[in-house]
Amino acid sequence: MAKATRKMVSIQPDEEQIRRRQIDKLLCVLADHQGSVKEAVILLNQLHRHGLLEMANAVLEQGENLLEVMLRQARQPGATDGIKSAIAFGQILTRLDEQMITRLGEGVYYGLNKMETEQGLRVNGVWDLLRALRDPEVARGLSALLALLQGLGQSLSEGKKV
Template sequence: MAKPITAIQKRQMTEEERRAEALAKLKVAVGDSEEAVRELLEFIEQLHESGLLEAANALLKAREDVAKIVVGQLNQKSVTTMINHAFAIAGLAASLDPEKTAKLLEHMAAGVIEAYEQTAIETKKVGVFDLLKALNDPDTNRAIRFFLSALKAIGQRLGQNS
């Protein structure tokens, strides 16, 4: 009669067996995604030919020095001020109604282009009476009313902050 098994010994793979198994798994993975591997190799070849691969390797080797330079540049007052401005502008843009903003910018762009084209044609000097006549033009009056309303709203906000 056989002896009962009291302990199971786990088979330990040698380093060579581990490498052979890893290589076999890698061959299966490459075979499963052959097209992706070909594209990756082509991409790497293009990086190498353009010199970008060498530059990226140099950048990685000097990463500590590069990080110190980047952090030093980011700590400059002008850079932090610019970042603060970017956040303020982003906050302002987020608070605006996109449809109204798009419509306003579209009208302003079209108006500026039309004005540019008209000033190329008309070279007559604008006088005081021309300005007074322009006030009677409904389109001009509408634009003046818009800018006066904007100036008033800005002035009110400025008065609140003082």
């Protein structure tokens, strides 16, 4: 008759087996969340291309020093007003249509370009100004400016604080 086993010997996995199991678990997680991982890698690549990842790393490395400087600046007079103004400006920007902003920006760019290259209209007097008003592009731009001024005046007349 055989002796009863009283002692259990557990087999300890070696480092390579532990590492292989960890890699298998990681691959399972990657397979389960393939879309999210792909988007995260794309995001990290974009942040890196635009230098934002490097900037974020520098900010995190500075850590407490940067936070201390920011707090010191925030304590100065007028800082809270500036922060409130920035937040209000951000809220206004979220209400604007993206296509409208793009068209407006392009118009300003083209206008500044014409001004620099002196390809724009030359106005030397009142008669030149009246002649320029007959140009359809000038009339369209002036109409846009007048609509902007009308909206601004309406906003001011509603009793809103400027």
